[in-house]
Amino acid sequence: MKHLLKLSDLTPEEITGILDLADQLKYEKKNGIPHEHLKGKSLGMIFEKSSTRTRVSFEVGMQELGGYPLFLSSNDLQIGRGEPVQDTARVLSRYLDGIMIRTFAQSEVEDLAKYGSIPIINGLTDYCHPCQVLADLMTIREHKGSFKNLKMCFIGDGNNMANSLMVGAIKMGLSFAIACPKGYEPDADLMKWASENGEFLCTESVEEAAKDADILVTDVWASMGQEAEIAERKKTFEGYQINASLMSLSKADAMVLHCLPAHREEEITAEVFEAHAAEIFDEAENRLHAQKAVLVTLMKD
Numbered sequence: 628m629k630h631l632l633k634l635s636d637l638t639p640e641e642i643t644g645i646l647d648l649a650d651q652l653k654y655e656k657k658n659g660i661p662h663e664h665l666k667g668k669s670l671g672m673i674f675e676k677s678s679t680r681t682r683v684s685f686e687v688g689m690q691e692l693g694g695y696p697l698f699l700s701s702n703d704l705q706i707g708r709g710e711p712v713q714d715t716a717r718v719l720s721r722y723l724d725g726i727m728i729r730t731f732a733q734s735e736v737e738d739l740a741k742y743g744s745i746p747i748i749n750g751l752t753d754y755c756h757p758c759q760v761l762a763d764l765m766t767i768r769e770h771k772g773s774f775k776n777l778k779m780c781f782i783g784d785g786n787n788m789a790n791s792l793m794v795g796a797i798k799m800g801l802s803f804a805i806a807c808p809k810g811y812e813p814d815a816d817l818m819k820w821a822s823e824n825g826e827f828l829c830t831e832s833v834e835e836a837a838k839d840a841d842i843l844v845t846d847v848w849a850s851m852g853q854e855a856e857i858a859e860r861k862k863t864f865e866g867y868q869i870n871a872s873l874m875s876l877s878k879a880d881a882m883v884l885h886c887l888p889a890h891r892e893e894e895i896t897a898e899v900f901e902a903h904a905a906e907i908f909d910e911a912e913n914r915l916h917a918q919k920a921v922l923v924t925l926m927k928d
Contacts, residue, residue, distance in 0.1 A: 630740045630747045631921050633733070634757045634794040635817070642764065642798060649765050649913070649920035656691065656916070663693025664923045668724040670694060672750070675701040675730040676852075680887065680914050681750045681758070685727055688919040694926075697723070701730075716743035725926045731852060746925035748918075753787055753852065754814070758921065759886050760791040762913040764799060767842055769913075770882050770906060774799045780840035780877070781805045782833055783867050783894050784860075785813035788846045788886055793821050802826035806836035808863050833866065833873055840877040844884045845869050845894045861893070870896045882906045 628641050655662045670689045674682065682698065689696035706715045712735050719726060720743040728736055729750035740747040749757055764774075771777060779796045781789050785807045793813055796803040803821060805813060805828070812818065812829055821827040830836055837843060848864040849857045869883060883895075883903035891897040900907065 628924060631757055631925065632736055632740055632747065632749050633755045634760060634791050634798065635820070637798070639798050639800075642761070642795070645761055645917065645920045645924060646765050646768060648923060649761070649916040650769075652919045652923070653913070653916040662691070664927045665689065665724075666693035668692075668694040668926055669722070670696050670922065670926075671699050671719055671723040671726045672696055673699045673701065673704065673706070673726060673728040673730070674750075675728070675735075676751060678729055678751070680911060681727075681729050684914040684918055685750065685922075688915050688922060692919055692922060694724075694922075712738045713742035715739075716741075720744040725922070748921060748925065751787065753850075755791045755794075756787045756886070757791055757795075758914065758918050759788065760795040761917040761921065762910055763792065763844070763884055763886075764795055765913045765917050766884065766906065766910040767882070769909065771841065774801050777841040778802045778804065778839060779842045779844065780836045782836065782843065782845045782869055782873070783807060783864060784846065784848060784850070785811050785829075786846060786850055788844075789813045790817050792844060793817055793827070797821045797825035797827065800825070801842075802828075804828040804830070804836040804840070806830055806833040806867065808867065811863070833868075834876055837873045837876045840881055842882050842884060843869050843874070843877055846886055847888065847890055848894055864894070868894055868896065869899050871898060874899060884910050887911055 672685055686696040716739045725746045727748040727750045731753050733752045733754035736749045736752055779801050781792055789805055790813050793803050848860045885907050
């Protein structure tokens, strides 16, 4: 494992290794045990999309590992003024020990890895969100004990979260169902892969997707960069909501996850959100631990 570009690049064993290390690092943090595995290392963090959780978790995580995080806004880089990504990759590889990038195009992440000579971590693209889903898997395993015989259900837009959740679930042996409006399905190639490698369902019916689910997940109806579509999407996604009625179709002990920020009374009701807040904020915290595990896996000598 040289980079974290997308979950489909990783084997189930590599994912399990990251989750096991994340558990260890979380234990060490909670018990005040130092773990400066990356002392003297530097991480460049390129943000072409702003973020609360991604910036804070990577910055704090790198510091806790003994390294140095460097925030790089696209407004401050020549890449934001038209410098080819391959030149940026080669220059930053001379200065840094690793790069985390949060951007729009997946090709930009792939090109950084192709032309650079240091580990590249995908902090989010329009195509996928691997770091978030590693935290989600970590949280599921904490609450459920294992992944055996679990069903994950995603309600909403077949976006980057749906793409990565689908891959992560199938690779770890969960069944995966998604309910989304027609025309808003996840990536077609990933759906084909999921159907060939596990138990997979894509439907327009939220009831069908949520039936007997162990984990229900949702995301905002309009992601960053889709602000012009908000009014249209609110109409299209009406009914694609995790609420008490939908929860009644799932398992009695079903957990709820949300990558945040959450728009209460849109994709999830305030009632359900608050009833499952412990799980959701465990999930948010686990971004820190899962990403520290990725950093150590990729950057430790």
